[in-house]
Amino acid sequence: MxxxxxxxxxxxxxxxxxxxxxxxxxxxxxxxxxxxKIYEKYCLACHGVQGRGDxxxxxxxxxxxxxxxxxxxxxxxxxxxxxxxxxTNTAMDTWKSKLSDDAIRDVLAYVLTFPR
Ligand code: HEC
Numbered sequence: 634m635x636x637x638x639x640x641x642x643x644x645x646x647x648x649x650x651x652x653x654x655x656x657x658x659x660x661x662x663x664x665x666x667x668x669x670k671i672y673e674k675y676c677l678a679c680h681g682v683q684g685r686g687d688x689x690x691x692x693x694x695x696x697x698x699x700x701x702x703x704x705x706x707x708x709x710x711x712x713x714x715x716x717x718x719x720x721t722n723t724a725m726d727t728w729k730s731k732l733s734d735d736a737i738r739d740v741l742a743y744v745l746t747f748p749r
Contacts, residue, residue, distance in 0.1 A: 658709050660742050668743030671736055676744075679724065684747040692724040700749045712741055 672680075681687040684699030697704050704712070716737050719727035728737060 658713060658738050660745060663742030664739045665743050668739035671740040672743050684744055694723050699744050700747050713737055716741060
């Protein structure tokens with residue numbers, strides 16, 4: 634094996650290794666078109682067009698601002714869980730019966746595109 638083939642091999646191993654989704658969530662592999670559709674259908678009324686929690690429906694505790702550091706400092710796996718299972722004693726419902734795990738990943742990927 635030449636050193637050139639060897640280095641190509643090393644690079645491709647490295648690339649595929651890095652692309653292994655963390656907790657099954659690789660932001661850049663998600664379907665953002667689908668995420669947007671889901672967001673507009675199910676989430677926008679509370680979370681607002683760009684996720685700022687200004688959708689017009691008011692709750693106590695208030696709707697989370699999805700562009701805030703409070704939310705974004707949580708790991709993606711934690712946010713997926715919040716969408717999947719909902720948040721106890723808040724208006725944030727569980728979505729697991731309406732949305733597949735894949736759909737939940739797509740909608741979170743879309744949420745993460747909002748300007749911060
Ligand atoms: C009925 C209103 C309502 C709808 C609809 C709604 N949410 Fe929420 N959401 C909330 C509220 C209220 C909170 C704040 C919960 C809290 O205080 O922990 C929240 C919090 C969140 C959080 C932050 C969770 C965390 O761990 O901090 C995410 C992410 C989120 N919502 C995503 C979504 C997505 C995606 C959808 C659509 C599938 C959605 N929400 C639909 C009301 C809503």
